[in-house]
Amino acid sequence: MSAVKGQRIQGVLSPVVTPFRDDLSPDSERFLRHCRWLLSQNVGLAVFGTNSEANSLSADERIELLDRLIAAGLDPDRMMPGTGCCALTDTVRLTAHAMKAGCAGVLMLPPFYYKGVSDEGLFRSFAEVIERVGDRRLRVYLYHIPPVAQVPITLPLIERLLKAFPDNVAGIKDSGGDWANTKAVLDAFGHSGFDVFPGSETFLLAGMRAGGAGCISATANVNPGPIARLHATWQAPDADQQQQRLDTVRAIMQGFVMIPALKAAIAHWGRDPGWAAVRPPLVALTAAQARDLVGKLQAVAFQMPGL
């Protein structure tokens, strides 16, 4: 999918995994190579998502990595960096930087340290960021991931944000894993240009049939081509079979801790063992786990062409 200036970002995006050097510093060259490969597979760059270990990176580290992609000529119209932090000032800084870089939008976690906060408090959080960045071109994609953030984005909150900031509140990534919630968001807001991205390709076909915009999925780091193909051909007669094949790979990945498993697969198929490194508190797969993962993927003829 090519990007059209000013058109909203759509389709399949990957929360790009972040490679680390032996000293655990972000490896911008491996990162750039992986981003180029994803773009070549028609997958956009939701850099600095949950599966990017973005919350294990400082704001400066995120800024440096994004600048490296831009400097290398990658198209910011294909980028939706994660910018939502615990601290208001960090979120404002990262969002303003992404805007300045020309990114298609930003994926914004709610502030996630304090639990049981009110929708009023969350509304003010998002409102402060939007008002401080102060740019009508800003497109915010709300990031609903209650299993990890533990702070949900509710339907009443979406409604209030859309009413207050119709130019800026562009959509949502729903990583709740609950299709009923995704469907409720689609039914309530999908008709008004609010773009709904399920957080897994498991819901890609169902999402497209219900008016969704694509998906933003961890597994798009390793299986980008087939996922992007289903998005492009979701009305084709073989769409359900395509979905089944995607689900098979997804189920294998979900049998392991996702982030180390993604990196182990890239390390294996990219013949680059250094890719396996993760930052604490995550732990890389053991050699035995990695062999188990690779064996199970090989058994379903999994490939990473061109990596």
Added chain:
Amino acid sequence: MSAVKGQRIQGVLSPVVTPFRDDLSPDSERFLRHCRWLLSQNVGLAVFGTNSEANSLSADERIELLDRLIAAGLDPDRMMPGTGCCALTDTVRLTAHAMKAGCAGVLMLPPFYYKGVSDEGLFRSFAEVIERVGDRRLRVYLYHIPPVAQVPITLPLIERLLKAFPDNVAGIKDSGGDWANTKAVLDAFGHSGFDVFPGSETFLLAGMRAGGAGCISATANVNPGPIARLHATWQAPDADQQQQRLDTVRAIMQGFVMIPALKAAIAHWGRDPGWAAVRPPLVALTAAQARDLVGKLQAVAFQMPGL
């Protein structure tokens, strides 16, 4: 309590609430005044804790506030700043800065974005920070607050950290609200110089009787003198009555959202309405809620002498 150079910090500490100006920037002058008042009440400064809204501050904002206290001549031997962030690099930076400032120790949250992480991953997180800071004088107080961070510090993790870093792992703040856990930690490690601070004065007397080091409590922001007095006189005949009076104030505060309630009380008794401001996602008490809080505290003859 006066500080003795090189002696471990003990007694009652307050996670100092952070005042904000109208534009939500940290108000270093109000902060300094409140810190001075707490010290005058024999309460130490656990700045940048949960109740300080520290996770709503950027690393730069924390550094500037700490520098302001040091520049004003406040004694770093009475300080235990919170330095644990989601990002390894932020935690290392804040911890090294606190060490350089001469702080008695640091209170370290585990990285708290990823949930369900292993003790192995948490061990590596703390180990990386301790090794990167690389100073035998560093004293780390582990911060166990599962209701908020959702990432616990288990007994096996403490044991492993103590074994690997006996000079650096100095104690724990247990904000789990579960006395059985605090007691288990005291029984397992209290005899070996590991300082256990319950996270509420509710457990101050029980903690002292079981070999605890004091407490680190939100309510010490508003009721510091009486809490510090119980710590100093816990073996006195009226200790149980003192504990009951502390519990009465604590129970009133817990009837409201704690952080806005602390600030509302300081705004009222300090005759300084600007103190009430909080950063999103928190929301200040309404005027009616603040009146309710003040009325209930007045009904038990609550005071903030010298504020």
